[in-house]
Amino acid sequence: MIGLISATAAGAVARDRLAAAWPGRTRVYEGPVRDAVERAFAECGQLVCFLATGAVVRLVAPLLAGKAADPGVVCVDEAQRYAVSLLGGHGGGANLLAEQVADVLGCEPVVTTATDATGMPGLDTLGWPVEGAVASVTRAVLDGDPVELRADVVWPLPPLPAHVGPAADGGAVLHVTDRIVDIGAGDAVLRPPSLTVGVGASSGAPADEIVGLIEETLRDVGLSALSVGELATVDAKASEPGIVAAAGHFGVPLVTHAAEYLADIDVPNPSEAPLAAVGTPSVAEASALAGGGQLLVPKRKSSPKGRAAMATCAVVRRRPRGRLAVVGLGPGARDLLTPRAAAELRRASVLVGLDQYVDQIRDLLRPGTRILASGLGAEEERARTAVAEACAGHAVALIGSGDAGVYAMASPALAEASDDIDVVGVPGVTAALAAASILGAPLGHDHVSISLSDLHTPWEVIERRVRAAAEADIIVTFYNPRSRGRDWQLPKALAILAEHRAPDTPVGVVRNASRPDESSRMTTLAGVDPATVDMMTVVTVGNTATRDIAGRMVTPRGYRWQS
Numbered sequence: 001m002i003g004l005i006s007a008t009a010a011g012a013v014a015r016d017r018l019a020a021a022w023p024g025r026t027r028v029y030e031g032p033v034r035d036a037v038e039r040a041f042a043e044c045g046q047l048v049c050f051l052a053t054g055a056v057v058r059l060v061a062p063l064l065a066g067k068a069a070d071p072g073v074v075c076v077d078e079a080q081r082y083a084v085s086l087l088g089g090h091g092g093g094a095n096l097l098a099e100q101v102a103d104v105l106g107c108e109p110v111v112t113t114a115t116d117a118t119g120m121p122g123l124d125t126l127g128w129p130v131e132g133a134v135a136s137v138t139r140a141v142l143d144g145d146p147v148e149l150r151a152d153v154v155w156p157l158p159p160l161p162a163h164v165g166p167a168a169d170g171g172a173v174l175h176v177t178d179r180i181v182d183i184g185a186g187d188a189v190l191r192p193p194s195l196t197v198g199v200g201a202s203s204g205a206p207a208d209e210i211v212g213l214i215e216e217t218l219r220d221v222g223l224s225a226l227s228v229g230e231l232a233t234v235d236a237k238a239s240e241p242g243i244v245a246a247a248g249h250f251g252v253p254l255v256t257h258a259a260e261y262l263a264d265i266d267v268p269n270p271s272e273a274p275l276a277a278v279g280t281p282s283v284a285e286a287s288a289l290a291g292g293g294q295l296l297v298p299k300r301k302s303s304p305k306g307r308a309a310m311a312t313c314a315v316v317r318r319r320p321r322g323r324l325a326v327v328g329l330g331p332g333a334r335d336l337l338t339p340r341a342a343a344e345l346r347r348a349s350v351l352v353g354l355d356q357y358v359d360q361i362r363d364l365l366r367p368g369t370r371i372l373a374s375g376l377g378a379e380e381e382r383a384r385t386a387v388a389e390a391c392a393g394h395a396v397a398l399i400g401s402g403d404a405g406v407y408a409m410a411s412p413a414l415a416e417a418s419d420d421i422d423v424v425g426v427p428g429v430t431a432a433l434a435a436a437s438i439l440g441a442p443l444g445h446d447h448v449s450i451s452l453s454d455l456h457t458p459w460e461v462i463e464r465r466v467r468a469a470a471e472a473d474i475i476v477t478f479y480n481p482r483s484r485g486r487d488w489q490l491p492k493a494l495a496i497l498a499e500h501r502a503p504d505t506p507v508g509v510v511r512n513a514s515r516p517d518e519s520s521r522m523t524t525l526a527g528v529d530p531a532t533v534d535m536m537t538v539v540t541v542g543n544t545a546t547r548d549i550a551g552r553m554v555t556p557r558g559y560r561w562q563s
């Protein structure tokens with residue numbers, strides 16, 4: 001039960017909002033505040049006090065019994081700006097409660113416990129089954145005590161702090177394995193979903209025969225059923241009740257494959273019976289192997305008493321799939337970096353990027369993140385490194401400014417990557433959009449981006465595209481418009497546009513959009529001064545309909561109700 005205590009009218013309003021949001025979870029304590037806090041402290045597992053932290057500190061101080069016994073206490077200030085986890089952050093659940101309260105009241109959670117403040121991942125965050133002394137190993141991870149990590153192979157785990165790793169010894173052991181291992185009293189095991197069990201069954205095969213066969217097979221070879229990631233079979237058996245129920249029993253998806261596909265897979269024990277029945281000489285072994293991996297247990301048959309076997313199974317261990325997140329950081333300002341990008345930065349254990357971008361987001365990273373920063377010009381190497389780390393099984397974030405897919409790292413990286421890694425893209429606010437929002441509404445109609453860098457693209461190609469945009473009356477944003485060694489391209493490109501647009505066509509020049517030294521100006525096609533343009537700048541040229549309206553660059557959308 002969560003005890004709610006307030007002293008003022010504003011506090012009572014917030015208190016009632018919380019009580020209404022969580023029916024049955026809260027109890028309101030009224031009367032003199034000291035008395036209310038005392039009663040709630042004795043009767044509730046958690047308290048939310050709509051009082052100043054100082055007042056609450058004085059009120060609860062005489063009541064404190066110890067970390068294990070005290071309730072979690074959260075304070076909310078009079079203006080409801082903050083929900084402060086004051087006491088019992090972990091044991092009392094106050095850190096989590098502060099976040100939940102903040103969600104309901106729309107305020108900021110304040111958590112000062114070192115581990116939560118730095119965002120240490122919990123053992124349960126991966127969604128993988130855990131066995132053993134989970135609570136005490138979690139505690140050790142959070143408290144900074146050494147935890148030895150013993151993983152059979154590299155899994156795309158989130159970053160772990162220095163006191164958790166293969167070299168940390170003297171404390172608890174955290175195993176990451178699909179094998180049944182002897183563990184000490186204080187140890188725990190994380191079960192990765194590494195096993196695919198291929199299943200074959202005659203029509204009407206009972207579920208318990210299939211489940212029994214799988215469990216016995218895994219036990220015989222020392223594998224944990226908690227690491228079964230999927231059951232696999234042939235398409236024709238997709239709705240075979242016993243197989244469907246077996247997948248339900250293990251809580252995993254049932255994956256099915258076409259018979260022709262399975263027939264092509266090399267297996268140690270092909271046979272005639274399934275070939276006649278479903279069109280492939282192997283169901284269990286071939287469907288287990290269909291997603292790749294190593295065959296740990298060749299085909300086994302069930303052995304029911306007094307009748308013929310109706311089920312077969314085979315077990316394959318899959319190679320972990322690494323994870324590559326390609327993350328756009330936005331144009332510069334922190335509040336233009338999306339929450340999803342921030343979450344991916346914290347999910348990755350390896351970060352790859354240009355050194356200046358790494359510096360921009362270093363504070364968002366979790367402790368233990370391996371940072372592979374390199375300088376300008378090392379694009380190819382960065383792409384290779386990111387993919388190689390993901391191929392090795394790690395969770396990798398490859399970062400780029402703006403959107404990582406716009407003149408940036410996504411394409412060279414994905415050109416390198418094969419289908420044996422998972423790729424997650426996080427879009428970012430690209431420079432053209434950041435600049436447009438500063439200028440007004442220049443992109444209200446069809447628009448293109450053209451990079452004027454002839455480093456990777458021959459000038460003839462660039463010129464042809466500029467000409468096409470000019471002829472089609474499309475708004476153009478120039479990226480990489482001008483550098484010290486490349487100064488004639490921008491005037492040339494503007495001259496091509498001027499063949500089809502009036503000299504007074506609005507042009508926006510935006511430098512360092514959303515960065516501290518942001519500057520912007522609106523000029524005209526005839527008036528652009530190339531000296532004001534450099535590599536930190538984008539140049540947006542309007543189409544024939546673009547206007548300067550009240551100092552803002554506006555391209556009409558062409559609504560009929562507008563003249």
Ligand code: SAH
Pocket residue numbers: 331332400401402403404405406407408429430431432434435478479480481510511512513514515534535536537538
């Ligand atoms: N991936 C980036 C673009 C990389 S190309 C993005 O989506 O924004 C580099 C060019 O982008 C620079 O030469 C400049 O023209 C433009 N650029 C990037 N960030 C900018 C910013 N904050 N303000 C203005 N232009 C920017």
